[in-house]
Amino acid sequence: MEEGYMSIHIEGGYAGKTLWVDLSKNKILTKDLDPELAVKYIGGRGFVAKLLFDLVDPERDPLDPQNPLVFATGPLSGIAPASGRFTVGARSPATGIHGDSNSGGDFAMELKHAGYDFIVITGKAQEPVYLSIQDDNVEIKSAKDMWGLTTHETFDHLREKEEDRNIKAVAIGPAGENLVATAAIIETESRAAARAGMGAVMGSKNLKAISVRGTKDIKLADYEAWKEAFEELLQVFLDDPMTSQVGRLLGSNFLHRVHSAHGTLIIENGHRGYATEEELEKVSAETILKYHVKGRSCFLCPIACTRSIYMESEKYGLIKGRGPEYYSIQSLTYRAGGWDTEAGIYLNKLCDAYGIDATTLPSNIAFAIDLYENGIITKEQVGGLELTWGNFEAIEEIIKSVAYRKGKIGELFAKSTKELIKEFGPESEWYALEVKGLTMPSNDPRAGNVYNMRYAIATRGADHLRVSVLSSGRSLKWDELPEDEAMRVFVHFETYVTLVNLFEVCNWAYSSYTSTPEIAEVKEKGMFKIYNAATGLNLTPEDFAKAAHRTILTERAENVRYGLRREHDYLPRRVFEEPLPINEKGDTKIFPREKFEKLLDAYYALRGLDPKTTAPKPQILKELEVHEIEEDLRKRGLIKGGEE
Amino acid sequence: MKGMLVFYPEKCSGCNVCSIVCSAYHLGVINPDRSRIRVLRKEQENLDVVNVCVQCEEKFCIQACPFDALSVYPETGAIVVDHDKCTRCRLCIKACPYNGIILDPVLNQITICDLCDGDPQCAKYCPTEAIQFVHPLASKVAHEQNKTIITLTKQIIEDP
Numbered sequence: 098m099e100e101g102y103m104s105i106h107i108e109g110g111y112a113g114k115t116l117w118v119d120l121s122k123n124k125i126l127t128k129d130l131d132p133e134l135a136v137k138y139i140g141g142r143g144f145v146a147k148l149l150f151d152l153v154d155p156e157r158d159p160l161d162p163q164n165p166l167v168f169a170t171g172p173l174s175g176i177a178p179a180s181g182r183f184t185v186g187a188r189s190p191a192t193g194i195h196g197d198s199n200s201g202g203d204f205a206m207e208l209k210h211a212g213y214d215f216i217v218i219t220g221k222a223q224e225p226v227y228l229s230i231q232d233d234n235v236e237i238k239s240a241k242d243m244w245g246l247t248t249h250e251t252f253d254h255l256r257e258k259e260e261d262r263n264i265k266a267v268a269i270g271p272a273g274e275n276l277v278a279t280a281a282i283i284e285t286e287s288r289a290a291a292r293a294g295m296g297a298v299m300g301s302k303n304l305k306a307i308s309v310r311g312t313k314d315i316k317l318a319d320y321e322a323w324k325e326a327f328e329e330l331l332q333v334f335l336d337d338p339m340t341s342q343v344g345r346l347l348g349s350n351f352l353h354r355v356h357s358a359h360g361t362l363i364i365e366n367g368h369r370g371y372a373t374e375e376e377l378e379k380v381s382a383e384t385i386l387k388y389h390v391k392g393r394s395c396f397l398c399p400i401a402c403t404r405s406i407y408m409e410s411e412k413y414g415l416i417k418g419r420g421p422e423y424y425s426i427q428s429l430t431y432r433a434g435g436w437d438t439e440a441g442i443y444l445n446k447l448c449d450a451y452g453i454d455a456t457t458l459p460s461n462i463a464f465a466i467d468l469y470e471n472g473i474i475t476k477e478q479v480g481g482l483e484l485t486w487g488n489f490e491a492i493e494e495i496i497k498s499v500a501y502r503k504g505k506i507g508e509l510f511a512k513s514t515k516e517l518i519k520e521f522g523p524e525s526e527w528y529a530l531e532v533k534g535l536t537m538p539s540n541d542p543r544a545g546n547v548y549n550m551r552y553a554i555a556t557r558g559a560d561h562l563r564v565s566v567l568s569s570g571r572s573l574k575w576d577e578l579p580e581d582e583a584m585r586v587f588v589h590f591e592t593y594v595t596l597v598n599l600f601e602v603c604n605w606a607y608s609s610y611t612s613t614p615e616i617a618e619v620k621e622k623g624m625f626k627i628y629n630a631a632t633g634l635n636l637t638p639e640d641f642a643k644a645a646h647r648t649i650l651t652e653r654a655e656n657v658r659y660g661l662r663r664e665h666d667y668l669p670r671r672v673f674e675e676p677l678p679i680n681e682k683g684d685t686k687i688f689p690r691e692k693f694e695k696l697l698d699a700y701y702a703l704r705g706l707d708p709k710t711t712a713p714k715p716q717i718l719k720e721l722e723v724h725e726i727e728e729d730l731r732k733r734g735l736i737k738g739g740e741e
Numbered sequence: 742m743k744g745m746l747v748f749y750p751e752k753c754s755g756c757n758v759c760s761i762v763c764s765a766y767h768l769g770v771i772n773p774d775r776s777r778i779r780v781l782r783k784e785q786e787n788l789d790v791v792n793v794c795v796q797c798e799e800k801f802c803i804q805a806c807p808f809d810a811l812s813v814y815p816e817t818g819a820i821v822v823d824h825d826k827c828t829r830c831r832l833c834i835k836a837c838p839y840n841g842i843i844l845d846p847v848l849n850q851i852t853i854c855d856l857c858d859g860d861p862q863c864a865k866y867c868p869t870e871a872i873q874f875v876h877p878l879a880s881k882v883a884h885e886q887n888k889t890i891i892t893l894t895k896q897i898i899e900d901p
Binding site: 175176178203206210249262263285286287311312313314315316317320323324327328331334335390391392393394395396397398399401405406407417418419 | 751752753754755756757758761762764765768769770771772773774775781782784785786787789846847866868869897898
């Protein structure tokens with residue numbers, strides 16, 4: 098990209114405006130999208146990273162009313178296959194550090210058609226409110242009559258109030274209202290921006306929901322080029338059996354068997370990495386298929402991996418709507434030692450309705466069960482619950498109590514993972530599968546060392562989504578490569594996934610559901626082509642890779658301001674010290690600690706991070722043209738010494 | 742080619758590819774609200790239903806038009822709007838039980854599916870075969886199948 102960002106003219110792709118809402122002052126502002134921001138950070142997660150870096154005062158508590166909450170769409174939202182994603186970000190009340198969360202559905206597309214690339218919300222309303230957006234008509238309206246409603250009830254209510262069946266919205270349930278650390282933001286399609294406690298940030302602002310209706314055009318600078326790229330991408334999704342068969346028939350739940358075969362499941366809070374055939378016959382993609390009605394798409398998704406389900410259960414009654422994803426059902430069932438698909442479907446539904454992260458809260462519960470079973474904590478400490486493996490009644494009671502912070506159980510499990518460790522005492526730490534305060538979903542790092550370095554380096558805590566193995570990595574004997582070489586591939590995948598997040602297309606569609614390196618290449622090129630065709634810009638693959646790098650370093654810089662250093666890029670101690678059974682033969686795997694440190698050093702070197710402070714080095718900040726970050730970190734004494 | 746569109750809501754995943762290729766093809770921009778085909782969704786009921794002209798046998802819209810502005814284009818079988826005669830009274834919109842007609846807010850024109858001159862983009866790009874373009878010989882079966890769309894549309898709109 099050449100110098101002089103102000104002269105950049107963006108013809109399409111982006112909506113072009115941004116929305117700034119101050120709930121304390123009841124003020125709404127629209128501003129033009131800054132073309133420099135667009136080109137340097139592309140969109141979505143990149144916008145969130147930059148806005149949080151600029152706007153968050155690290156001295157303030159995460160739930161301080163002045164802290165910003167950002168919802169960002171991407172330049173491909175609504176114009177590329179599988180582009181239903183948006184990122185929401187804030188300083189996380191669950192971890193205290195950089196927080197962001199990504200959701201699918203239709204909200205991003207609607208927001209763009211209303212004319213906005215992102216929304217920044219600051220302040221706190223005096224009473225419960227919702228933000229009503231109908232194109233240029235933006236209002237803060239009372240949500241007093243919606244406070245306490247489940248998310249699904251809230252959406253019905255909004256459709257009535259806005260007198261429009263076609264609104265798309267995001268909302269919190271009771272959990273967000275009650276500032277639960279694992280509160281999620283739920284989207285109209287029952288998709289969730291679940292992780293990092295973003296629901297609690299909405300709750301802290303007295304913001305129940307955002308309702309959007311947009312009727313404006315998204316312009317395309319070069320219609321023919323767009324059409325060609327769109328067609329090509331659509332075709333690749335239809336041709337690749339990973340998408341047209343696996344994704345469409347099984348959804349993310351195909352992973353129960355895949356991960357079991359690799360020994361990387363998290364069963365009973367990480368004491369075993371494989372499931373037996375008998376167990377998989379109780380919880381797997383096939384067991385969910387029994388209740389499957391059809392696949393359900395996020396916006397423009399030809400895969401439709403989400404299960405629409407219809408379950409008439411003796412125990413749980415009739416359940417319809419969105420079924421559970423792999424990560425939520427495994428957390429709600431066998432992570433806590435139980436094997437029952439119906440229970441998983443039911444509990445997942447409860448989490449969606451109350452606006453709870455169906456991965457993190459269950460991980461906290463599995464952690465507590467482990468402590469209870471091992472005699473670290475007593476019945477009294479957990480409000481009289483019999484916290485044994487597979488006790489679904491206890492899990493149900495915890496979920497229901499947490500949503501309303503009811504009684505001792507509600508108060509206890511409304512806490513963040515770090516707070517729970519503190520509550521349960523130093524002995525409990527060994528059992529906690531978390532990094533930076535965020536729990537690991539599936540994928541035990543002992544079976545798959547290099548791949549799961551992503552838990553250590555992800556800027557929002559233990560996150561399985563910041564690095565995905567592209568098909569080219571599947572056949573790769575990653576753990577056998579020399580550390581430097583292994584991390585070069587790792588960083589390449591991290592860049593790719595970050596780009597997917599900047600464009601706001603689906604990580605699954607564009608990475609995990611990909612069978613060959615050739616298809617991965619078509620997808621990557623397709624994203625770039627759609628971007629340039631829509632915007633009329635001519636960004637190169639190098640420009641895009643730089644934007645991804647910039648985003649990662651900006652999130653890093655934010656975290657360094659919160660006091661994060663090398664020692665925070667850890668993995669749970671158990672991973673290095675307790676071998677994990679990976680199959681029925683009795684084989685085990687572990688993560689050698691020396692290897693971990695070498696991998697970490699290799700990562701820092703490749704990303705231009707100081708290996709002690711993890712602050713981005715001045716040299717790389719210069720290369721990436723983010724002088725303001727260098728200046729800020731220098732001012733705070735976080736970058737010392739002269740030029741390198 | 743002459744033919745008609747058939748819809749299988751149970752196959753529809755609600756992806757909206759139909760609505761964006763429609764607006765892109767006709768207008769060169771992307772906008773489901775200006776598309777001749779739109780998807781009505783109800784997640785909690787597992788419902789996704791397209792709203793579009795289904796070239797019904799009754800031709801409610803033609804019957805309802807007091808100005809003779811609507812007719813069937815013989816080459817394709819699609820409904821054509823004579824914009825000179827049309828007064829934008831919207832009686833056709835009201836009369837269509839399929840929600841198949843819109844008033845384009847930008848062009849201020851009554852807009853109905855024109856079957857893309859015999860190559861309907863929605864059917865061409867539908868990833869799940871929920872929209873198909875069939876030969877006139879299959880029209881009897883097609884008309885019968887398309888009745889499910891009315892029932893489901895009503896179910897979404899009327900049930901709060």
